[in-house]
Amino acid sequence: MDRAGEREFKSISLVIDGKAISVPEGTLVIEAARMLGIEIPYFCYHPKMDPVGACRMCLVETGGRAKLITACTTRVEEGMTISTDSISARKGQKDVLEFLLTNHPLDCPVCDKGGECPLQDNTYKYGPAVSRFTINKWGFKKPVELGPYILLDRERCIMCMRCTRFSDEIAGHPQIGVINSGRGSEIGVMHGQEFNSIFSGNTIEICPVGALTSKHFRFSGRPWEFKNRPGICANCAVGCNINWTIRRHEILRVLSRENPDVDDGWLCDRGRFGYTHINSPDRLTSPLIKRNGGLVPAGWDEAISYAAQRLDEITLKHGNESIGGIGSPTLTNEEAYLFQKFMRKVVGSNNIDHWPKGNGAIIEKLFEGSSKNDLRRFAYSHLDEADLIFLVGTDISGEQPVLDLRLKKAVRKRGARLIILHHGKTDLTRYSSPWLKYKEGEEMLPIELLKRIILKGAKEEEIEEEIKGEAEAASFSARLVYEAGMALSGSRRTVILLGNNLPDGLIHAMFDLASGIIGQSGEQRDDQWISLGLLMGHANSQGVLDMGLDPDYLPGYVRIDLDGPRARFETAWRYSLPRAKGLSADEMLNGGNNGAIRALFMMGSDQPSVQSSNNTLDLKREGIEFLLVSDITLSDKARMADVVFPSCTHAEKDGTFTNAGRRVQSFQKAIRPVGNSLSEWQILCNLAIEMGEPFNYLSVSDIMDEISTLVPSYKGINYPLLGDKGIQLP
Amino acid sequence: MREDTLKMDFAFSEEAKREIKEIMGHYPEKRSALIPLLHLAQKENGYLSEPVMRHVAEVLDLTPIQVYEVATFYSMFHLKPVGKYLIQVCHNLSCSLMGADSLIDYLKEKLGIDIGETTPDNMFTIKTVECLASCGTAPVMQVNDDYHENLTKEKVDALIERLRSN
Ligand code: SF4
Ligand code: SF4
Ligand code: FES
Ligand code: FES
Numbered sequence: 001m002d003r004a005g006e007r008e009f010k011s012i013s014l015v016i017d018g019k020a021i022s023v024p025e026g027t028l029v030i031e032a033a034r035m036l037g038i039e040i041p042y043f044c045y046h047p048k049m050d051p052v053g054a055c056r057m058c059l060v061e062t063g064g065r066a067k068l069i070t071a072c073t074t075r076v077e078e079g080m081t082i083s084t085d086s087i088s089a090r091k092g093q094k095d096v097l098e099f100l101l102t103n104h105p106l107d108c109p110v111c112d113k114g115g116e117c118p119l120q121d122n123t124y125k126y127g128p129a130v131s132r133f134t135i136n137k138w139g140f141k142k143p144v145e146l147g148p149y150i151l152l153d154r155e156r157c158i159m160c161m162r163c164t165r166f167s168d169e170i171a172g173h174p175q176i177g178v179i180n181s182g183r184g185s186e187i188g189v190m191h192g193q194e195f196n197s198i199f200s201g202n203t204i205e206i207c208p209v210g211a212l213t214s215k216h217f218r219f220s221g222r223p224w225e226f227k228n229r230p231g232i233c234a235n236c237a238v239g240c241n242i243n244w245t246i247r248r249h250e251i252l253r254v255l256s257r258e259n260p261d262v263d264d265g266w267l268c269d270r271g272r273f274g275y276t277h278i279n280s281p282d283r284l285t286s287p288l289i290k291r292n293g294g295l296v297p298a299g300w301d302e303a304i305s306y307a308a309q310r311l312d313e314i315t316l317k318h319g320n321e322s323i324g325g326i327g328s329p330t331l332t333n334e335e336a337y338l339f340q341k342f343m344r345k346v347v348g349s350n351n352i353d354h355w356p357k358g359n360g361a362i363i364e365k366l367f368e369g370s371s372k373n374d375l376r377r378f379a380y381s382h383l384d385e386a387d388l389i390f391l392v393g394t395d396i397s398g399e400q401p402v403l404d405l406r407l408k409k410a411v412r413k414r415g416a417r418l419i420i421l422h423h424g425k426t427d428l429t430r431y432s433s434p435w436l437k438y439k440e441g442e443e444m445l446p447i448e449l450l451k452r453i454i455l456k457g458a459k460e461e462e463i464e465e466e467i468k469g470e471a472e473a474a475s476f477s478a479r480l481v482y483e484a485g486m487a488l489s490g491s492r493r494t495v496i497l498l499g500n501n502l503p504d505g506l507i508h509a510m511f512d513l514a515s516g517i518i519g520q521s522g523e524q525r526d527d528q529w530i531s532l533g534l535l536m537g538h539a540n541s542q543g544v545l546d547m548g549l550d551p552d553y554l555p556g557y558v559r560i561d562l563d564g565p566r567a568r569f570e571t572a573w574r575y576s577l578p579r580a581k582g583l584s585a586d587e588m589l590n591g592g593n594n595g596a597i598r599a600l601f602m603m604g605s606d607q608p609s610v611q612s613s614n615n616t617l618d619l620k621r622e623g624i625e626f627l628l629v630s631d632i633t634l635s636d637k638a639r640m641a642d643v644v645f646p647s648c649t650h651a652e653k654d655g656t657f658t659n660a661g662r663r664v665q666s667f668q669k670a671i672r673p674v675g676n677s678l679s680e681w682q683i684l685c686n687l688a689i690e691m692g693e694p695f696n697y698l699s700v701s702d703i704m705d706e707i708s709t710l711v712p713s714y715k716g717i718n719y720p721l722l723g724d725k726g727i728q729l730p
Numbered sequence: 731m732r733e734d735t736l737k738m739d740f741a742f743s744e745e746a747k748r749e750i751k752e753i754m755g756h757y758p759e760k761r762s763a764l765i766p767l768l769h770l771a772q773k774e775n776g777y778l779s780e781p782v783m784r785h786v787a788e789v790l791d792l793t794p795i796q797v798y799e800v801a802t803f804y805s806m807f808h809l810k811p812v813g814k815y816l817i818q819v820c821h822n823l824s825c826s827l828m829g830a831d832s833l834i835d836y837l838k839e840k841l842g843i844d845i846g847e848t849t850p851d852n853m854f855t856i857k858t859v860e861c862l863a864s865c866g867t868a869p870v871m872q873v874n875d876d877y878h879e880n881l882t883k884e885k886v887d888a889l890i891e892r893l894r895s896n
Contacts, residue, residue, distance in 0.1 A: 173793075174792075174793045174795060174796055175793060175795055175801040176795060177795040177796060177798065178799055179798060179799060179802075180803070181801045181802070181803045188795075189795055190780070190783070190794040190795045190797075190798045191780055192780070193793075193794055193795065488881075687864045
């Protein structure tokens with residue numbers, strides 16, 4: 001088990017194809033060649049998985065050895081000379097391909113992989129033009145259904161075992177395997193079981209042939225008709241980087257686009273297959289206005305001016321504070337920023353919030369007031385260095401799936417210790433030592449005990465005493481809490497992750513605990529750090545909070561009721577902002593708080609992420625005279641509305657999201673907007689202009705420029721700088 | 731067919747359970763005990779049915795496919811019930827050169843079954859296997875635990891005769 005930074009790597013010199021290179025000890029020959037830009041053909045090798053040497057494609061010659069070696073399983077040795085293109089190496093590679101093709105059907109013309117297939121490419125480059133095998137190829141009943149998303153055409157499989165290794169080594173879900181032996185081997189699941197791991201789709205992408213195909217995508221086109229355009233997954237808060245596969249403004253497939261600091265090149269099935277809402281026939285294509293009890297299509301000009309007129313009327317009649325706005329955490333940073341500015345400046349009301357909402361603001365305020373450098377704000381990459389990971393009240397595997405893979409990597413490949421405090425079993429509890437299980441809602445007890453052990457030096461016996469009375473709430477023993485406490489105080493690099501919906505008190509307690517541990521360490525432990533994070537729930541939950549889509553805070557967590565900080569915004573916006581504290585989303589949704597809310601603007605779709613979560617919108621229309629909704633489909637809230645603006649999905653617009661690890665990532669429009677839909681920031685500009693306020697933003701980049709001058713943590717961020725990997729907030 | 735091979739659920743006998751404890755003690759990781767446990771299960775159940783494999787998976791904290799992979803890899807594990815006499819004919823290189831193919835054909839014809847099948851009276855099952863490490867006496871077959879070497883059709887006739895009358 002190699003722990004980062006704990007082992008000094010020796011450097012090894014070798015020569016590959018006449019070029020000398022020095023690489024760290026332990027490097028594989030195939031990787032050393034790569035560093036020199038020398039290509040060695042391969043199938044089973046994968047940089048993220050342990051080598052197996054299953055396919056024999058990577059044969060190379062090494063001086064002094066009679067037999068060819070597999071470059072993907074051989075580690076570099078001092079003074080080695082490797083030849084990747086000698087006559088004998090090339091012959092070896094050619095022969096292996098001839099063998100691999102003895103049974104492969106070469107049905108490329110009807111195979112999904114054709115055109116982007118390593119077997120095709122390697123055969124073309126390294127293979128023989130003809131085969132000496134004239135015996136019949138095998139045939140199978142096709143295809144086999146491995147799971148909800150994947151079909152297997154067995155005759156195409158070359159037994160590289162990438163799929164089985166992925167499901168076991170990376171995903172921790174060994175649900176597929178190699179059945180039988182020798183030439184009879186095939187990939188499969190056991191009878192009655194299915195490959196339903198939430199990461200199953202990755203195997204389609206890493207299969208080097210067309211054996212594994214996607215049920216959704218199968219037979220839908222040829223690669224040369226496609227374009228792949230970069231995007232960000234919006235199905236949860238992880239923010240995995242993706243490529244949209246597009247043909248004529250239609251999304252056909254989602255592929256991974258590796259960002260080492262975010263997704264490590266993997267996607268979960270929720271993200272990979274959760275794109276069907278984009279080109280769905282249910283998309284709204286034009287604005288709708290309620291007439292005689294029914295929603296009827298209208299033009300944009302008409303809808304905008306009608307909405308503006310109604311908002312003006314209600315303001316005149318009931319005052320600014322009778323208008324409220326609720327945004328979705330799927331809005332981009334730019335849209336969220338503009339929405340709260342619209343509400344505060346154009347409408348003149350602090351009734352602005354987002355829904356569903358987590359408890360993220362607390363942690364922001366706590367960090368604001370802390371000056372300890374060793375108490376870091378969480379970034380995903382901290383998991384790669386941590387000795388100890390402490391999860392508190394969060395089911396990462398279910399809520400931020402791809403982050404679960406990074407955790408598993410830390411625990412299974414690097415031997416980091418995992419401690420989980422959760423009421424229920426999750427996919428990660430099996431790796432947890434210990435798993436502190438409590439009764440739901442009573443998670444304060446273990447935290448209090450930990451505080452006493454770590455900060456007050458309480459002994460195991462005292463904890464024993466304490467727990468006695470509380471046996472109801474705790475299904476853990478004094479021994480386990482004590483062990484956890486000792487591990488926490490002894491660890492040098494700790495990541496603590498909190499769930500999104502934990503009570504305020506617990507977040508405070510965890511912050512105190514983390515600060516306390518840091519405060520305790522003397523000089524001899526100056527390399528100690530703790531990284532603390534609260535994992536948000538949806539694509540841009542973190543961003544909409546940062547942007548002030550909140551009744552209490554302006555962008556950057558500036559309290560609305562503090563004259564000093566607020567003045568900065570008043571100067572920038574040239575407006576004296578409303579001082580009255582606004583209503584929360586729950587209050588606004590709940591019958592407009594005894595009639596206080598007469599008009600409600602609900603902006604943004606619940607798709608894809610909110611819809612799949614446990615949140616159910618409970619909107620009551622009583623008392624609300626005018627309901628304005630922007631959405632991508634005629635959702636429940638849109639159905640109740642007086643005016644509906646058709647908005648576009650994030651595949652059709654430009655913008656940025658801030659992920660659960662506080663990395664700001666940009667995405668560009670990949671397809672043209674469906675129908676006459678507009679992005680929310682455009683809708684806001686149009687509406688503001690109609691209401692007499694010149695929101696003259698020409699692009700999202702204009703909005704980001706304004707954000708970067710007003711929100712300290714976003715200072716200096718602009719689109720060119722964001723590039724294709726995004727920027728980590730400080 | 732024996733009664734217990736038809737059972738849908740499977741549980742180890744008390745005696746086997748004691749043995750399992752002992753076996754597991756030999757390995758640092760539970761998973762390593764898989765092959766010995768499969769042998770044990772096969773002894774108790776006659777063959778490795780799906781319920782048996784699932785049960786073994788549970789005992790060892792494995793997924794069913796992890797057990798299934800191993801069970802299908804080795805020819806000593808039977809996924810279907812086998813007859814009283816399991817005939818494993820070697821068809822690897824030496825035996826093939828010495829006539830294994832015609833021997834297999836002869837057996838199939840004589841018993842009226844194909845490879846992998848069992849005679850209706852549940853007496854015989856034929857399987858082909860790889861090298862039995864007795865190349866010097868090829869062609870070779872193994873009937874239950876015994877080797878039969880330097881085989882000829884006559885020897886096969888005599889053997890089957892003897893086994894039938896047992
Ligand atoms: S299905 Fe694909 S990934 Fe899996 S073993 Fe076969 S070729 Fe390799
Ligand atoms: S983990 Fe989240 S962001 Fe990543 S692919 Fe899955 S749903 Fe999308
Ligand atoms: S790539 Fe080296 S053996 Fe498969
Ligand atoms: S080939 Fe049959 S025993 Fe070796």
